[in-house]
Amino acid sequence: MTNTEEWDIEISPKTSLFQIDFKEIWRFRDLLSLFIKREIVSVYKQTILGPIWFFIQPILTTLVFTVVFGNIAQISTDGQPKILFYLSGIVLWTYFSEAITSTSTTFTANAAIFGKVYFPRIIMPLSKVISNLLKLCIQFLLLIFIYGYFIITHKTTLNLNYNIILLPFLVLIIMNLGMGIGMIVSSLTTKYKDLTFLVTFGVQLLMYASPVIYSLATLQKNKPQYYSFIAYNPISPVIEAFRKSLLGGVVDYGMILYSFIVSVVLLFTGLIVFNATDKTFIDTV
Amino acid sequence: MSTVIKIENLGKQYRLGQIGTGTVSHDLNRWWAKIRGKEDPFLKIGEANDRTTKGNSEYVWALKNIDFTVNQGDVLGIIGRNGAGKSTLLKILSRTTLPTIGSLKVKGRIASLLEVGTGFHPELSGRDNIFQNGALLGMTKKEITKKFDEIVDFSGVERYIDTPVKRYSSGMYVRLAFAVAAHLESEILIVDEVLAVGDAEFQKKCLGKMKDVSNKEGRTVLFVSHNMGAIKNLCTKGLLLENGETKIYGEIDDVINQYFKKSDAAEGYFTSAKLDKSEVVFIRSIRLSNQTGRATEIFNTGDDLIVDLELESDEDISKPNIAVGIKSKNGFITIGNTMLDGNQMPDLKKGLNKLSITFRSIPLLPQEYFLGIGMRSYDCKTFLMTTKEIGYFNISTRMVDLGITKPMAEEIAMDSVSPFIPYEWDFGNGNIQSFNILNNVIK
Known part of the structure; x- marks a missing residue:
């Protein structure tokens, strides 16, 4: 008789390894959009400059990089305008690092609310990644503006090429990587808090192992022994490809495919770990 | 359904x-x-x-x-x-x-x-x-x-x-x-x-x-x-x-x-050990019963509440004072107290002493109550036993059963203070001493 009964929710200790209830996520879509809105609006609540802060951060970072790495340390930018060279790397890198750091606190930062009410937990990291995506779009505007400025004033050939159509795909790879790594970290931190410390400075250090302040070509010329190590960092081909599609150069499609495969593997690992954690994390956090 | x-x-x-x-x-x-x-x-x-x-x-x-x-x-x-x-x-x-x-x-x-x-x-x-x-x-x-x-x-x-x-x-x-x-x-x-x-x-x-x-x-x-x-x-x-x-x-x-039932002991029966080493007297047990003599923790409004106490004393004490009070979550609501009612308790012998107090026809509202018991010396200046909360009982009468059908009566009763209750002492010497404050009112 029980077999014929229809239950909307069935809960038992056993859960399948990989299970995402898309119907449920759809039902909570309004929550997702509210969270995204909250993420963006709460950044400039009670500030004087408001949304201008979205521009100030990349501008100042670019200026500091130009002075420190470009002028003082004299690291080659392959003859490209320094500002554009650094800004294009910084914009993508910022998205990557913010996606990781903001999703990696999903469980610890929301323990109070997760402990009281049920909603698909995936909504949380999803909202972080999407709200940061919107910030990325705003910062692309800045990049376009400065790019236009360089075309008009410097009259240099910047070699914007057809590879730019890869951009959405590149952003997708960063999204997968950021969300995947973030979810793995957030799941593990519920039991092993040591990881929190690792992530905060680990992501910062990782930037130096990615071609943000230098190009892979420069690296190969000066320090070939590090080349393969940094080239196979999955974020490296993405930043390189983006920069080359803006400023000219040969894009290595094979390496982009490599990055994509790594990002998908990490994303699915993240989903599985996250899924296994979100049911009972409240007992261990 | x-x-x-x-x-x-x-x-x-x-x-x-x-x-x-x-x-x-x-x-x-x-x-x-x-x-x-x-x-x-x-x-x-x-x-x-x-x-x-x-x-x-x-x-x-x-x-x-x-x-x-x-x-x-x-x-x-x-x-x-x-x-x-x-x-x-x-x-x-x-x-x-x-x-x-x-x-x-x-x-x-x-x-x-x-x-x-x-x-x-x-x-x-x-x-x-x-x-x-x-x-x-x-x-x-x-x-x-x-x-x-x-x-x-x-x-x-x-x-x-x-x-x-x-x-x-x-x-x-x-x-x-x-x-x-x-x-x-x-x-x-x-x-x-x-x-x-x-x-x-x-x-x-x-x-x-x-x-x-x-x-x-x-x-x-x-x-x-x-x-x-x-x-x-x-x-x-x-x-x-x-x-x-x-x-x-x-x-x-x-x-x-x-x-309201206790799982590990007989109903209406509470035991205790010496909780404070420095005190001379402690309560060995408390038994609660109603007018039928049956031990219980559940009473109805209007029942008698009989509290039988077993006190153990380390020494002979001359003419001590005792207070047995009924507490609700709002604090004491009534108390039988020889320091206030003019009655005198006989000397306490070394060892086990028995006494009881009966609260007659308790006009209590449906709530959970606790008993608070304390003892002082004859001059009331020193504590023989500070007030201890031991034992509880529950009034299970519903307000509807008392003819009160207003909405929220049960909730209001839970939070209200109950009126004063007349009571009488039996110190085990065949001498019952009663006290009813209403009898003392000068008309």
Whole structure:
């Protein structure tokens, strides 16, 4: 008789390894959009400059990089305008690092609310990644503006090429990587808090192992022994490809495919770990 | 009546102590057992969740062997003393954690009334928070917009609706939170003790709304509270948890009666040991009985309350003073006190002494009461025994049985102070000394 009964929710200790209830996520879509809105609006609540802060951060970072790495340390930018060279790397890198750091606190930062009410937990990291995506779009505007400025004033050939159509795909790879790594970290931190410390400075250090302040070509010329190590960092081909599609150069499609495969593997690992954690994390956090 | 919640053999195990050291090795052990298709090695250990006894195992069952079904429209009161497993059960029901064993099946949506502040973002206005809270509970924007005015109206915070909620008082927080949850179109509503906050008027409103929700809208309510009056008033069914296991599940009156019974000793009989080494006298036992002489913890309004005391003294004490008082949660409501009534207690012998006090026809309201007992020397200056709270009893008469049918009578009675009670002493020397303050009033 029980077999014929229809239950909307069935809960038992056993859960399948990989299970995402898309119907449920759809039902909570309004929550997702509210969270995204909250993420963006709460950044400039009670500030004087408001949304201008979205521009100030990349501008100042670019200026500091130009002075420190470009002028003082004299690291080659392959003859490209320094500002554009650094800004294009910084914009993508910022998205990557913010996606990781903001999703990696999903469980610890929301323990109070997760402990009281049920909603698909995936909504949380999803909202972080999407709200940061919107910030990325705003910062692309800045990049376009400065790019236009360089075309008009410097009259240099910047070699914007057809590879730019890869951009959405590149952003997708960063999204997968950021969300995947973030979810793995957030799941593990519920039991092993040591990881929190690792992530905060680990992501910062990782930037130096990615071609943000230098190009892979420069690296190969000066320090070939590090080349393969940094080239196979999955974020490296993405930043390189983006920069080359803006400023000219040969894009290595094979390496982009490599990055994509790594990002998908990490994303699915993240989903599985996250899924296994979100049911009972409240007992261990 | 269709079944909307079905719980089978539900259990939840927790690990005691610090999480951290040894976690990795236990995790690896578990994982290894899983790989080989064996049972979790740590699931076997574990004992019932009695926090007063020191267990041997690192693992404890916060819930065990829970089986029950809830029909549509039922209002189920979940009661139990602190640590009985109520919150754990609610956590599993509201899907914030998984059970260790067993299963839970539900028809329809479950919404739990959030604790004060959770789900509220302090920077956002009341308006934005209504939407966010509603969305958290699974409502769509459309549903919330439709109910928005009703929610604001019920919460009574209209004036502050565009103010960030960080400027709200805690009462306003709860009003808003309850309003959102109560207007949510979920089939099952979980309410956990939130009514403790908020003023009497709002509590009344909430209880009324919860009645409507179940009676008129046919929704199922699960209600957790220590307020037996509210439980009795609102619930049709009850579940009593004790040490993580079901003590009784059934009609609410039976469950409440069971709640007031002690599990480990005879009913109406309380024992104690010497709690304070420096004191000369201690209470060995207390026996409560009514006019029929039957030992009990459950009395009706108008019953006699006979308190038999066994006092043990380390020395002979000349003409001491004793006070036996009845306490409610509001403090002492009446007291038999030889320091006030002019009666004199005979000398206390070294060893066991017996005495009793009878409170005649107690005009007490339905509540849970405790006994507070203390002793002083003849000159009242030194304590022979500071006031100890030992023993409790419950008045189970309902206000309806007293002919009082006004709404909320049960709840008001729970919070009211009872009147003064005449009483008489029997010090075991064949001499009964009575006291009734009304007899002393000069007409």
